[in-house]
Each structure stands twice: as C-alpha cells, then as structure tokens.
Amino acid sequence: MAVLGKPTTIKFTCYEIGHTWTPFCTHAAVGVAYSVSKEAAKIYGSLYLLTALYRNRGKKYFLGKFWRETLQSVIFLTTNGTVFIACFCIWRRLLGQFLYFTAAFMPAFTASFVAILIERKSRRGLLAVYMANVALETLYRMLASRGLVKPIHNGEVLLFSVASAVYFYFFKIKNGLPESTLSALSLIVGKEEHPPCDAQTDQQQKPRSTIQDRVQDVIKSCKPVKMLVDWLQSHSKHRLCQHQHSCISYILQGGIRMFAIGYGIQCAIKLFGSLGRTFKNPRIFLKSLFQRDNLRLGAFLGCFVAIFRAVNCLLRWIRNKEDKLHGLLSGFLAGWSMLFYKGPTVALYTATKLAEMLYFKGIASGVLPYIRCADILIYSISTAIVFHTAVIEPHNLRPAYWNFLLRVTDNRFAEMNRVLLEPFIQGCSKMFPNFWPDYDPRYTNLARQ
Structure with a gap:
C-alpha cells in the first residue's frame, strides 16, 4: 500500500x-x-x-x-x-x-x-x-x-464523553455557549441545569405547551398512573435544584421523555425506509415498529439525560452548592450512555463542533489568531x-x-479502473478486484491480462 x-x-x-x-x-x-x-x-x-x-x-x-x-x-x-x-x-x-x-x-x-x-x-x-x-x-x-x-476499545465513546464534559462545563456558565448550541442542549437535558438566574427566568417566562397539557390530562385521567406520579413528585429536592418537583421525578421524567423521542425517531427512519414495501405487505409496518434496533437510540438519549440529571442532583446533595464542575463530571458520565448507540460519526461531529467553538473562544479572548x-x-x-x-x-x-x-x-x-493502479498502490482495487471497463479500442490498446 x-x-x-x-x-x-x-x-x-x-x-x-x-x-x-x-x-x-x-x-x-x-x-x-x-x-x-x-x-x-x-x-x-x-x-x-x-x-x-x-x-x-x-x-x-x-x-x-x-x-x-x-x-x-x-x-x-x-x-x-x-x-x-x-x-x-x-x-x-x-x-x-x-x-x-x-x-x-x-x-x-x-x-x-x-x-x-x-x-x-x-x-x-x-x-x-x-x-x-x-x-x-x-x-x-x-x-x-x-x-x-x-x-482503542470504545474509543468513540470515550471521545464523545470528553466532548460532552467540556460542553456541559460551559453549559453551566452564563453565556458560556453560542445560542444555537445552548438551545440544542437545553432541548435535550432541559433548561433547569442553567445557572440559577437563567433557569428561574426561563421557568417564569416559558408557558406550558399544548403537548404538555395533553400529557397532564392523560395522567389525570388514569388513576394508577396519577398515584405513581404524585408519589414520585412528593419526594424531596435540594434547595438549589431548579426543577419543580422531586429529584427522582425530575430524573425519571427526563429519561423517559428522551427515550420516547429517540425510539420515535428510529421508528420513523425505519418506516420511511420501508415505505414502498409497507403498501404491499402491512405486516412490515408492525415489524418496523418493534425491531430491537429501535431501542438503541432511545436507550442512548434516555440514559444520557437521566444520568446527567442524576449526577447533578447528587452533587448538589453531597456538596451543598452549585458548581460548573458539576457539568464537567455529569457530562462525562452521561457520555458513556453512547455504549447503547456506538458510532464514530456522532463522536467525531461532536468533537469537531467543540473544536470550532473553542477556537472562536480563543479568538475572542485574544489567545488565538483569526484566520x-x-x-x-x-x-x-x-x-x-x-x-x-x-x-x-x-x-x-x-x-x-x-x-x-x-x-x-x-x-x-x-x-474508475483501479486495477491499473494496483502495481503502484497496493490494495487500491480491493473493492473492485474484477472490474474492467469496456474500452473503445480506437482510443486505447489496453486489454485485460
């Protein structure tokens, strides 16, 4: 080669x-x-x-x-x-x-x-x-x-965990992240982990959505579910926690919500890919909904949010204070949930976006030159x-x-005829070892040997 x-x-x-x-x-x-x-x-x-x-x-x-x-x-x-x-x-x-x-x-x-x-x-x-x-x-x-x-064994997971740690370190700092990145992370883990002043402002100003109202109505209409929810919400929370109900309720609610979103996205992808066959065989529709692969993205997102919230609440109980280092540790530990949905593409994209953000921060602070x-x-x-x-x-x-x-x-x-390149670049025709073009003999005298 x-x-x-x-x-x-x-x-x-x-x-x-x-x-x-x-x-x-x-x-x-x-x-x-x-x-x-x-x-x-x-x-x-x-x-x-x-x-x-x-x-x-x-x-x-x-x-x-x-x-x-x-x-x-x-x-x-x-x-x-x-x-x-x-x-x-x-x-x-x-x-x-x-x-x-x-x-x-x-x-x-x-x-x-x-x-x-x-x-x-x-x-x-x-x-x-x-x-x-x-x-x-x-x-x-x-x-x-x-x-x-x-x-490296689980190298992509380690890379993603390190990148998540740095992201959530800045997430805990007021104006630490660009607005687009802040909005994306808030959508995933919630705005309650912002610095206290931001979280309080968000909770005061943000109205409940129609979807949230419907979910509340469904919970109220089902007595066993309502009793379980009320029991979870009745537990205590730390005085520094910005979420409305107990820490246990906060952790489970975030994890279940993101699991459902991840599962729904994966199901939609499967259904879209088999749309043509679904009309001919309706059973494919049900098969697409209940494939085990659909659980992977849901498990990744659900565990990520649940671990992130759990670590933050636990550190507030242990240290009795809010700290940006909590974001560093919780982001790193939550990143290991990628074991459910391993992929170098996600890890590398997260790392490259982080490098871009750090570069612009370096420019703003005068440490790095603007190119x-x-x-x-x-x-x-x-x-x-x-x-x-x-x-x-x-x-x-x-x-x-x-x-x-x-x-x-x-x-x-x-x-492209990579067979001709094989003597110069060993292994270049690995994917097409038997390919030979149908050349016009008027323009070349090459023939397959």
Whole structure:
C-alpha cells in the first residue's frame, strides 16, 4: 500500500484510469454535471423545503428566497463534481502523467475551493465542520489499515464523553455557549441545569405547551398512573435544584421523555425506509415498529439525560452548592450512555463542533489568531482528502459517504479502473478486484491480462 505522499508516477491516460465510460474529457465532465445537478436538486430541494416548513416560513420566502438558496446550493454541489473530473484531466495533461497527489488530491482541492466560493457564507462553516469530520475519520481508517494506529476499545465513546464534559462545563456558565448550541442542549437535558438566574427566568417566562397539557390530562385521567406520579413528585429536592418537583421525578421524567423521542425517531427512519414495501405487505409496518434496533437510540438519549440529571442532583446533595464542575463530571458520565448507540460519526461531529467553538473562544479572548477564510480552506483540504481516498483506496472511506458519492455521480466513482493502479498502490482495487471497463479500442490498446 502506498504511503501518503509517495511520489508514485502513473503513465496511463485519464480515459484509461478515470472516465472509463467515455474517451472524451468534455463528455465526461458534462455527464457528471448532469448527474450531480439532478441529485443535488433533490437533496437541497427537500432539505430547504422541510427546514422552511419546520420554521414556518411565509409565502414570501417560498416565492423568492427559497428558489435562490436552493439554486445556489445546487450550483455549488454541481460545480464541485464537475470541476473535479475536469481537473482530473487537466492536471494529467499539464504534467503528461499522473502523480500520487495529482491523481485525486489536487483536482479535488481545486474543485472544492472553487465550489465553496459559490455557496452562501452562512453555510460554509457547517460544510467545513462536516467535511472535517469525514476527513478525520477517513485519515484514521487509512492509518489503521496501514497498521500505524491501533483501534482503542470504545474509543468513540470515550471521545464523545470528553466532548460532552467540556460542553456541559460551559453549559453551566452564563453565556458560556453560542445560542444555537445552548438551545440544542437545553432541548435535550432541559433548561433547569442553567445557572440559577437563567433557569428561574426561563421557568417564569416559558408557558406550558399544548403537548404538555395533553400529557397532564392523560395522567389525570388514569388513576394508577396519577398515584405513581404524585408519589414520585412528593419526594424531596435540594434547595438549589431548579426543577419543580422531586429529584427522582425530575430524573425519571427526563429519561423517559428522551427515550420516547429517540425510539420515535428510529421508528420513523425505519418506516420511511420501508415505505414502498409497507403498501404491499402491512405486516412490515408492525415489524418496523418493534425491531430491537429501535431501542438503541432511545436507550442512548434516555440514559444520557437521566444520568446527567442524576449526577447533578447528587452533587448538589453531597456538596451543598452549585458548581460548573458539576457539568464537567455529569457530562462525562452521561457520555458513556453512547455504549447503547456506538458510532464514530456522532463522536467525531461532536468533537469537531467543540473544536470550532473553542477556537472562536480563543479568538475572542485574544489567545488565538483569526484566520481569514478558514472555513474555505478547511472545506477544500478536507474534501480533497476524502476524494483522494475515494479514488485511491475507497475501502477506507466511510460507507455512507461512499454511497453518497455513487448516488450523486450516477455510480461513476465505481467505474474508475483501479486495477491499473494496483502495481503502484497496493490494495487500491480491493473493492473492485474484477472490474474492467469496456474500452473503445480506437482510443486505447489496453486489454485485460
């Protein structure tokens, strides 16, 4: 297997290695542009539509801004794919051959740099963080496949726990988190763990929702449930606790609520994925509802909230004071609930968002320098790493992202002839050991040996 940065020289043409479905570079670029634009319209059209409906945007938005934002994002993604395949050919023509980094990294960097300039500034940071997350996981897979690093048992859980600890340390500090992050964490664990002045203000000003009223009505109508709830709420709470009822009731209520939300989300995903088959076989509907996998997300979210609240209440009883260090410990212990729903994607995304937040805090305090266009550079470098891996060693790419690349390019990434690269980069044809393109003999004399 090639070492990153090895000056490998490959003398095949861009037709023989890259766009094997057509011998013409222009046709290849136009074909990729058509495929990407078609899928991009579906992706961003659906994304912006659902976001607009969720935020209850008015008619004025749908008649104007909705179409502009969707078109801008479609052009961004189309440019990224089209310029990549174009630069794949251009770099080869300029140098007369492929080098290890000019086969994919440099074309991808050029394409990503051009494309991100087209996208709205408000989305560049989100795209940079997401692609940095994918790139970090990709680099880890590459190093692990070379035996340079050894996987740590439950390493993703440990990473998530450390990130959660830092998040909730700042959660306990007034104005310690950006408003968007604060809102997201408050939605999960509740606002009662804010600094006392904030929590009191929130409780005084926040009216009960219709859903809460209905839940209360259901509880009141069922006497055994009402008796159990009243018994749990009758227990004591610490004088510093900002929640309304007892600590036991507070812990169980949060855990059960988030378990139900997590279970519902997982069921919805399963049902949406099997929607076509459900009409033919209604039993699939019930099967999707009661799969054991549905419990995993619910158990993760429910245990996370329950542990977080329990540790905070316990520390208030033991230490008889409120402290930001409580957030550090409770966040770390709650993070281990990820054992129910392990995944490096969630852990890495949480860590990269934390790194972004800490970086901006460092800038605000004057400790770290402000780097202009950092989001553009991070996105371009990260995407170049991912595309480079998709060409040279796709088996080390995150499966979900590999499937995304195949979908938006109409399977073109899978039609590259990696068998030709095998003598130079050992293992690059691992996913497609028997693939050989149907070459036009007028443009190459290559034949399978």
